[in-house]
Amino acid sequence: MECENGKRAFLQGSEACVEAALTAGCRFFAGYPISPANEIAEHMAARLPKVGGIFLQMEDELASIGAVVGASWCGVKAMTATSGPGFSLMQETIGWAFMTETPCVIVDVQRVGPGTGQATKCAQGDVMQARWGTHGDYMAVSLCPNSVQEVFELTIRAFNLAEKYRTPVTLLTDETTVHLREHLVIPPLENMEIVNRKKPKAGEQIFFGLESVAPMPSIGEGFNVAVTGSTHDERGFRFTADPVVHRRVVEAINNKIRKNLDDIVEVESYNVEDCKVGVVAYGITSRAIYEAVEEAEKRGVKVGYVRLKTLWPFPEKSVQRLAENAEKIIVPEMNLGQIVNEVKRVAGCTEVVPLNKIGGGELITPEEILEKILKEAP
Amino acid sequence: MGERTFSPINYLRPGLRFPFCPGCGLYALSDAFLRAVFELGYDDFRRFCFVSGIGCSSWIPSPYYLADSVHTLHGRSIPVATSIKLLKPELHVVVFGGDGDIVGIGMGHFIHAARRNTDILVIMGNNMIYGMTGGQVAPTTPLKTRTTTTPYGSFEHPLDAARLAAMAGANYSARWTTAHSKELKECFKKALQMDGFRFVEVVTQCPTAYGRRAGFKDIGEMLRWFRKNAVLVAEAGKIGEEELEGKIVVGEFIHRRRLTLVESVYAVLKEAQKDV
Numbered sequence: 001m002e003c004e005n006g007k008r009a010f011l012q013g014s015e016a017c018v019e020a021a022l023t024a025g026c027r028f029f030a031g032y033p034i035s036p037a038n039e040i041a042e043h044m045a046a047r048l049p050k051v052g053g054i055f056l057q058m059e060d061e062l063a064s065i066g067a068v069v070g071a072s073w074c075g076v077k078a079m080t081a082t083s084g085p086g087f088s089l090m091q092e093t094i095g096w097a098f099m100t101e102t103p104c105v106i107v108d109v110q111r112v113g114p115g116t117g118q119a120t121k122c123a124q125g126d127v128m129q130a131r132w133g134t135h136g137d138y139m140a141v142s143l144c145p146n147s148v149q150e151v152f153e154l155t156i157r158a159f160n161l162a163e164k165y166r167t168p169v170t171l172l173t174d175e176t177t178v179h180l181r182e183h184l185v186i187p188p189l190e191n192m193e194i195v196n197r198k199k200p201k202a203g204e205q206i207f208f209g210l211e212s213v214a215p216m217p218s219i220g221e222g223f224n225v226a227v228t229g230s231t232h233d234e235r236g237f238r239f240t241a242d243p244v245v246h247r248r249v250v251e252a253i254n255n256k257i258r259k260n261l262d263d264i265v266e267v268e269s270y271n272v273e274d275c276k277v278g279v280v281a282y283g284i285t286s287r288a289i290y291e292a293v294e295e296a297e298k299r300g301v302k303v304g305y306v307r308l309k310t311l312w313p314f315p316e317k318s319v320q321r322l323a324e325n326a327e328k329i330i331v332p333e334m335n336l337g338q339i340v341n342e343v344k345r346v347a348g349c350t351e352v353v354p355l356n357k358i359g360g361g362e363l364i365t366p367e368e369i370l371e372k373i374l375k376e377a378p
Numbered sequence: 379m380g381e382r383t384f385s386p387i388n389y390l391r392p393g394l395r396f397p398f399c400p401g402c403g404l405y406a407l408s409d410a411f412l413r414a415v416f417e418l419g420y421d422d423f424r425r426f427c428f429v430s431g432i433g434c435s436s437w438i439p440s441p442y443y444l445a446d447s448v449h450t451l452h453g454r455s456i457p458v459a460t461s462i463k464l465l466k467p468e469l470h471v472v473v474f475g476g477d478g479d480i481v482g483i484g485m486g487h488f489i490h491a492a493r494r495n496t497d498i499l500v501i502m503g504n505n506m507i508y509g510m511t512g513g514q515v516a517p518t519t520p521l522k523t524r525t526t527t528t529p530y531g532s533f534e535h536p537l538d539a540a541r542l543a544a545m546a547g548a549n550y551s552a553r554w555t556t557a558h559s560k561e562l563k564e565c566f567k568k569a570l571q572m573d574g575f576r577f578v579e580v581v582t583q584c585p586t587a588y589g590r591r592a593g594f595k596d597i598g599e600m601l602r603w604f605r606k607n608a609v610l611v612a613e614a615g616k617i618g619e620e621e622l623e624g625k626i627v628v629g630e631f632i633h634r635r636r637l638t639l640v641e642s643v644y645a646v647l648k649e650a651q652k653d654v
Contacts, residue, residue, distance in 0.1 A: 028461060049650030054464050054643060058457060059490040066450065066457035066487075070429070073448060074465035096451050219427050219446045220466045224391075226441035228449035237394070237441050238449075 006188035013151045013178035014039035017107060017171070018047055019186070020155035021079050024194060026105070027053035028071035028078035030064040032086060035119045036175040037109040040081035061089035065106070069093060072102045073227060075218030077159055081107035084126050085116065087133070094168050095134030096229040101208060101216070101253060103162035103169075103197055105155070110174040110283075112359060121361030122175035124283055124334040130170045131312050137250050139257035141264060142170040142312040144282045148182035154309065160195035161264060165256055166213050172311055174334075175361060176284045206234040209249040211256050257313060267318045268307040275304030277373050278326030278350075280319055280343050282308040285332050285364050292369035301377045314342045323347040328376045330355055332364045384416045389423060391444045397437060401597040403556035403582030407503055408438050410559050414566035426470045429459040431484060433476035434510050434584075435503030453484030456491045459498045460639075467640050470499065470570060477504040477518040481539045485517075488539075492546035495574040497640045501566075502539060502577070505584035513587035520624060524591050540579045544632035549574030551631040555581040555604035558628065565630075574638040581626055 011019070017040055021029075029048055031041040041057065048055040054071075058064040064080045071078035082090065087108045097104055110126045112118035130142040141161055143154040155171055162169040200207065200215035200223060207214050207225055214234070217223035226236035231246040239245035257264065270293065272278070277296070281289050286307045293303045304326060306318045319342075323329060329347055331340040332355040340354040355372050357364050389412050398404050420426075423445030430436035432452035440449035450458045455473045463471040473480075480488055480502045491498065507525060508514040515525040515532045518539070522531040540553040550572050554562040562580060569576040583589060583600040594600045604626060611629035614622060 028465065030457075030461065049647050052647060052651065054461075054647070056461070056464075056643075058460075059486050062454060063457035063460075063487055063490070066454045067461035069450075070448065070458035070461035071465055074462055076465055078461075092451055093454060096454075219448070219462060220469055222424060224423075224444055224446060226447050226449070228440060229451060230449065 006186065008183055008185055010181060010183050011148055012039065012181050013148045013173070015043050016148045016152040016184055017081070017155050017178065018043040020152040021105070021159065022047060022051055023189070023192065024077065024156045024159035025196070026077045026079050026159065027051070028068065028076045029053070029080065030056040030058050030067035030071070030078075031080050031082065032058055032061045032064050034083045034086045036111055036178065037081045037083045037086070037107065039178065040107060040109070061086040062093060065090040065093040068104045069097050069100070069102050072104050073219050077103070077163070079105040079107065081109065083109045083111045084113045087126060087129060091133040095136060095138070097168040098134070098138040098253060099229040100227050101166040101214070103166050103216075105158045105162055105169050105171060107171045107173060109178050110172065112361065118360065120175065121359070122284060122334065122363065123358065123361070124174060124285065125338070125358070126172065127311065127335065127338040130172050137254060139254050140170065140312040141165070141167060141257065142172045142310070144172045144308060144311045145177060146283055146286045146307070147177070148180055149184040150309070151177060152184055152186065156192065156194070160193065163195045163197045164213070165260070166197065166216055167253075167257065172283070174284050176363065208232060208236055209234050209252040211252050211259065213256050261313055264310060265313060265315045265318075266309040267315045268309060269305065269318055269322070271302070271304035272306065272318075272322050273304075273325055274302060275322075275326050276302045277377050278322040278329040279303065279305040279369065279373070280308065280322065280329055280331050280339070281305065282311055282339065285334055288332070288364055288366040288369050291366035292373060295366070295370045296373045296377070299374065301373060303373055308339070311339070316346045319343055320346050323350040326350060327378050328353055330369070330372050330376060332369055332372075334358060334364065382416070382421070384413055386412050388421060389415065389444060390442055394442055396442055398434060399586045401583070401585045402434070403505065403580075403584070404434060404438055404503055406556040406559060407435075407501070407562070407580050407582055410562040411501065411566050414563045414570060417563070418567055418570055425468070426472060427462055427466065428472050428474060429455045429462065430474045431455040431479035432510075433479045433508075434505070435474050435476035436479060438474045439472070453479055453482070453487070455479065456484060456487035456496075456498070456500065460491060460496050463497050464640060464643055467497070467644070471497070473498055473500040475500070475502055476509070477502060477506065477539070478508045478516050481537055481542075482517050489542070489546045492543045492548040492575045492577070494639045495547055495549055495636050497573050497575070497638050499569050499576045499578070502579045503582045504539070504579050505582050505588055506536070507584055507588040509584045509587040513591060526591070540577065540631045543575070543577035547575065547636065548577050548632060549636055549638070550576040550633050552577070552629065553579040553581065553626070553631070554628050555608060555626060556583060557601045557604040558608070561628070573640070574636060
């Protein structure tokens with residue numbers, strides 16, 4: 001499926017993800033078969049070679065993400081797509097990518113877990129894994145689309161943020177969103193912002209550990225770059241026992257994200273200033289809030305919502321503002337309560353009410369959210 | 379043009395020193411490799427990229443070689459090297475790793491890279507032990523050897539990595555020891571001039587974590603053990619399995635020309651773009 005820029009297209013979420021990745025400049029993909037993420041790899045296998053990119057099916061997820069990081073160090077935008085079990089297997093290398101400041105995009109199509117769970121059914125159980133899946137201190141960046149249009153937009157944004165901040169970015173989607181077929185409008189290429197990484201000038205030797213994001217050389221350019229996931233100084237030389245060097249590099253890779261929240265965090269919000277009941281939702285579940293809010297308003301309940309397009313870093317400011325106005329906040333999730341704890345963390349005295357549903361890929365319906373709003377409304 | 383003379387300094391980062399224990403075989407391994415690179419006419423590493431995993435052998439290029447080097451995770455060097463070679467086919471992509479790294483935790487990648495005939499040279503320093511972590515039993519430890527995790531002697535059969543690479547599809551696979559420096563250098567030269575998956579296993583002495591516990595008095599005794607027990611591949615075929623127990627089979631296990639991954643992938647690109 002190819003689509004022209006500036007045109008309407010009717011695509012599956014997976015296809016939109018692939019087309020967006022190619023638009024963003026992705027020219028390398030490595031993956032391993034897993035439901036429900038297979039369509040992304042299959043579209044990539046067909047599309048990438050046509051634009052001169054390389055597609056590889058590797059022997060496992062560890063190899064897939066490893067190849068992605070290697071590709072990125074060759075100056076090529078690179079991506080993989082997987083689901084919960086594969087995402088778990090990739091975590092060590094994702095940590096390595098944080099430490100080596102390697103731009104790359106990981107699409108996690110969430111399915112029901114834990115374990116093999118329900119391989120073809122929708123869920124939102126990988127939320128905390130996307131934040132804390134690998135060991136150590138780091139700032140995860142995860143984007144969470146709720147439509148085919150947004151899969152397209154946030155895939156491009158994922159590449160842009162990865163390149164700008166030299167960090168892995170997760171597109172945290174789910175079985176239903178990538179299998180939806182919807183119309184989307186692909187903006188003309190000239191209206192799209194495509195970010196490319198900052199490159200060093202000849203003779204430069206500082207490639208790591210700057211809050212301002214160090215320039216990234218590619219292999220084969222004569223920079224003699226030393227890349228390591230062990231604690232390293234600005235040149236990439238290992239210091240595996242020095243506390244000062246460790247603090248410096250790890251604080252820098254955290255601060256380069258933490259100090260740019262306004263640039264990274266995106267939400268869609270509605271009626272935040274004038275509501276009694278608030279809803280915080282994300283991903284596929286957030287599609288049900290529009291109708292629920294409309295119906296609640298018809299019944300005289302003032303409802304506002306914050307929809308988290310950026311899941312990590314957590315949009316604290318937006319949720320805090322909602323909490324300042326709403327008397328209660330409802331958090332619908334297709335898990336047994338993950339983001340609800342983040343909401344509680346920033347909600348102060350405002351009561352936070354979870355609405356959970358798991359198993360079988362059954363989505364949370366507008367009726368269920370409406371019922372909860374009416375029950376909790378003061 | 380003056381006569382070229384070999385100096386390792388030309389290939390090493392100024393101001394850094396190898397961190398290996400006195401008597402470690404990795405000095406000899408690196409020396410043979412650098413001499414091979416020199417004798418092939420390369421005065422620097424501009425046309426090389428090094429990828430390594432975790433372990434002592436993985437520290438040879440990173441960051442000590444004055445080159446692009448990617449120091450990956452334990453066992454994951456080969457997939458990283460795979461994409462680098464495909465995207466930078468003009469470079470020699472050389473993987474350094476130990477036996478635990480390449481054929482312990484990284485075994486899956488090793489077999490698949492050989493099967494794909496991925497155009498990389500994998501150099502495995504086989505010290506028959508997990509040296510960096512203090513001397514635990516490895517998949518390459520000879521039967522009945524005492525290690526920190528086999529205090530009663532190891533009770534598993536060791537792996538024949540060089541033979542495995544040949545069977546899995548490599549273009550080239552060879553094994554030598556640090557007591558065979560000339561053969562090793564020539565073997566590196568040959569491998570560097572080939573395409574496809576090339577594997578060189580270097581049986582190397584680890585006096586600290588292996589020799590000490592396995593009952594060797596000094597490094598000389600370990601090197602003499604390598605020499606004395608080395609059997610050429612051609613000879614090994616004539617000896618019974620029982621007699622080969624404890625021997626080190628050295629030489630070339632395979633040397634052939636199969637379609638390589640770089641050739642296949644670039645053929646696909648050409649095919650896909652025919653009608654574009």
